[in-house]
Amino acid sequence: MAEIIDIKVNGERHRVEAEADMPLLYLLRNKLELNGPKYGCGMEQCGSCMVLLNGKAMPSCVIPGSAAAVYEVVTLDGLARDGKLSVVQKAFVDEQSAQCGYCMNGMIMSATALLAENPKPSDAEIRQALNRVLCRCGTHTRIINAVKKAATEMNGAKSAGKP
Amino acid sequence: MKVFEVFKTYGAFRTDRREFLRNSGRLLIGFQLLPLAGAALDGEAIPHPVAGNGRTIDSWLQFDSEGILTVITGKMELGQGIRTALMQMAAEELDMPMDRVRIIIADTSQTQDERYTAGSGSIEGSGNSIRQAAAEARRHLLKLAADRLNAVPEKLTVENGVVRYGTKTIAYRDLVKGQKLEMEVTGNAPLKKHSEYKLVGKAVGRTDIALMAAAKPYYIQDMRLPGMVHARVLRPPVYGAKLLSVPREEVLKLPGVSQLVVNGSFVAVVAADEFQCIKAVRLLREKAKWESPALSPLPAALYEDILQKGAGTETVEEKSDVVKNLSEASATLEAVYKRPYHMHGSIGPSCAIAEWKDGQLTIWSHSQGVYPLRKTISNLLNLPEAKIRITGVPGSGCYGHNGADDVAGDAALLAMQAPGKPVRVQWMREDEHQWEPYGSAMVLRLKGGLDGDGRVSAWQTEIWSDTHSTRPGGNAGHLLAARDLEKPFNLKSGGFSGGSHRNSVPLYDFNSQKIILHNYNGPLRTSALRSLGAYANIFALESFMDELAHKAGKDPVAFRLSHLKDPRARAVIELLIEKGGWRKGEKELVGEGFAFAQYKNNAAYCAVKAEILIDPSAKTYKVTKLSSAIDAGQTINSTGVISQTSGGMIQAASWTIMEEVRYDQNGIVSTSWDKYPILRFGDVPHTEVFLIDRPELEPMGAGEAAQGPTAAAIANAIFHATGSRLREIPLLPEKIDWKKFS
Ligand code: FES
Ligand code: FES
DSSP states (O other): OEEEEEEEETTEEEEEEEETTOBHHHIIIIISOOOSSOOSOSSSSSOTTOEEETTEEEOOSSSBHHHHTTSEEEOGGGSOBTTBOOHHHHHHHHTTOOSSOTTHHHHHHHHHHHHHHOSSOOHHHHHHHHTTSOOSSOOHHHHHHHHHHHHHHHHHHHHHHOO | OOOOOSSOOOOOOOOOHHHHHHHTTSSSSOTTTOHHHHHHHTTOOOOOOOSSOSSBGGGTEEEOTTOOEEEEOSOOOSSSOHHHHHHHHHHHHHTOOGGGEEEEOSBTTTSOOOOOSOTTOTIIIIIHHHHHHHHHHHHHHHHHHHHHHTSOGGGOEEETTEEEETTEEEEHHHHHTTOOOOOBOOSOSOOOOGGGOSSTTBOOOOTHHHHHHTTOSOSGGGOOOTTOEEEEEEOOSSTTOEEEEOOHHHHHHSTTEEEEEEETTEEEEEESSHHHHHHHHHHHHHHOEEEOOOOOSOHHHHHHHHHHHOEEEEEEEEESOHHHHHHHOSEEEEEEEEEOOBOOOOSSOOEEEEEEETTEEEEEEOOSOHHHHHHHHHHHHTOOGGGEEEEEOOOSOOSBSOSHHHHHHHHHHHHHHSTTSOEEEEOOHHHHHHHSOBBOOEEEEEEEEEOTTSOEEEEEEEEEEOOSOOOOSSOGGGSHHHHHSSSOOOOOOOSOOTTTTTTOSOOSOOSSEEEEEEEOOOSSOBOOBTTTTHHHHHHHHHHHHHHHHHHHTOOHHHHHHTTOOOHHHHHHHHHHHHHHOOOOSOOTTEEEEEEEEEGGGTSOEEEEEEEEEEETTTTEEEEEEEEEEEEOBSOSBHHHHHHHHHHHHHHHHHHHHHOOOOEETTEEOOOSTTTSOOOOGGGOOEEEEEEEOOTTSOBOOOTTTTHHHHHHHHHHHHHHHHSOOOOBSSOOGGGSOOGGGO
16 A cells, blocks of 8 residues: 655655555655666665665665665765765766666765775775675776775865865 | 766756657757657657668768767667767767767667677777768868868868868858768778877777766666556566466456556566556466476586587588597597586666557667667567667666567567557566576587697587577567467577687687587577677687697697787787786796687687686685786777776676576576676676777777686686686586695
8 A cells, every 4th residue: 555655865855655565766766766776686686776874875675665764865866966976976987987887876875885984995895895786797997996086085185174 | 087078967857758868869969950859859759761871971970050960870889888989980080079979879760770789890880881971071071161261172171170271260060051961971081090090099988977977867777758657577487388377357456557468478567656567476476377398408417418419510610631630649638618508697687668659669678789679579560660660778788689679579569558658668687587598508529639849730629509699680489578479479590600609710820620510409598698609619719728738738828829820819918928927936826827819710809817816725716817918909999998808807707607597497596696696896806908009900899809718717727726627617616626735
């Protein structure tokens, strides 16, 4: 049965009519018409559907929207500010870290969560953080480069901001 | 790296068809010249005649009244970056800035019929046509400009789409004035000298990556059309299963379900909402009854079966009497190599949208061949091709013939049942895993002879393989759904065996060699997977070269070079050794392996070096680094070649070390990523690519060149580190003989 789900996505409150068991992914894509989270497996095995739940990168394809409503949800669609890409997004563009790009949502969301928590990750930590996200095109080398570049940029901005 | 800011606005918006099309580059076209683009925006699906006949400039290029150049290609964007590469080639010849160039890809109502986007042939095919057309356009425009500026064409220069003579200038825009360039492409218009290239050969950024990063609608999966409904197909449990019953009433009672379509054993649900549709199909899966034939032979008996049942034997190549030369060799060697069924494993399962309206069928598809697909759908529905339009929209990377065409067939059938409504069919993960056509299992038996100097005196390869091409080229039987209909279409297989023996003929200077192919009709559905048979053929050939080098007591790289005169082949090998090093000092627990091939023996030259680290106590190994040197002739976009080579190595490493489609008598067992694991980030090797650019030569296909060499390089590295020669893919650690380490 459809019910009203009150959920905060990308900083905005939405009252969405959806079935209680509808996975968050379908709510985001079909009810809110967001494009960031992608369907890949529906089984939490590929990471295509990654979103941030209270800042943590989590798959959205299994958790029902009704259960996710306790979190603040952020999607790739919500990372840009005033039309400007986030540092991580921009690094992925600069480093050309996509072939088909279908994995890019999962990679950027996971990297965003990682860098918020650990501003200077090692290569191994980057790989660990992105391990849930599958990329079949083999774009990994460029993806690592993008995450490192984003980290450098964020740290540079931070130290530049210090008195 | 500069990214051209064609898509500068990243504001929030609602996705409608107009917006989608604008972002996919379709609206950025002058209306006077391409009225059909406008028509598509209004939701009309009237197929228009394609501009030009392939021999005129306007078949490939059009200028609008704003001076924007639109490149028209029948090829499809598959993540290989073909859009950017083709735009670069046109912009270069015409001296246009990239931000004034657009592109239209594969669309039966707008582009030429360029068959399939496959075989790494887009740059050589479409790219060459576009380059010639651009050169012709330039010659024509300079003639016009010369008249207007009172000069001879030779004295004119062009910069950023503006022709200059002394202080006088005139823009292309003012020369074309919205007119079509209908003149013939003669092929004799002078091409720009490569020394004057400003764009070709450079790492020009792909504009579409900014769209992906900003979560703009880009993929077919992101298309939302007004009034669109969702459909899911309930595929049978196993190949050839027949439907006995479905819980019709129960399904139709579910909320949101509008239709249950049953035609023979083809079963699908249509619903307003996607999740409702998924739930309905879950119920169907649980309760539908089938009569299922047993799948056989089972994996344990597969390779034996392949060896026994291979038929239709053909001799691919024969040079001097191999049997005699083998018998006279001072040493001989024989080895059998095996490769299992492999999956394409697209990360986004296949998807298509179809709409049947006013006697016209429009299909949006990520197929690799919109024209062949149209012909096939025409056959399936008994509908004239003129009434069908197929528009290519990118999907997830496909790496060959995956479920793209099949899902378009599903959507076409269902659209005919729901007139006036766009029907979106999204395959589920298990559909893609179970039903995509796999890369064929293969067996290869190699025999080699060495002479007294340790040089190869005879070589023989015997190949056993199922087909590597069952693409739909007009026969509906090549679409899954068609085979399940009440009046089924049948698959006509066989015919093309070129994919099976691709790269089986050694490029080395052997005086005596013979290649034999046995065709096999196996238990699983197969078709084109990146590089086709070349993957296994090179795995075997380059492993065997290592085995022969070992037998001859030679260094494997030196052994290869001593049999190789082709200077470009030698150059990639030598460059890789120079840059990447080669077995400098024996490091414990580390193995280095090498392999080389020229893809298809006529495309890119590619050498690969693999480094592995073994852990004898854990009885395992890890591929730590893959390096490559590649020569694809003239480089169009270095970013593209590097990405494709690096990605090809990582993908091939995954196939080689861990992948195998599993099945039992009830059907495919590998139905999800945990049952068909692929390399994850933590285990992906570092990669490094050294590119040899030869701007003076023709460009050559590069996208599949690394697949085979990577497989052999890993096997050769395992041998180097452990002394175990693994000849059966996947090269699982438990196949290594660890005893000598204990
Ligand atoms: S779609 Fe959610 S993890 Fe694959
Ligand atoms: S770029 Fe295609 S899946 Fe990662």
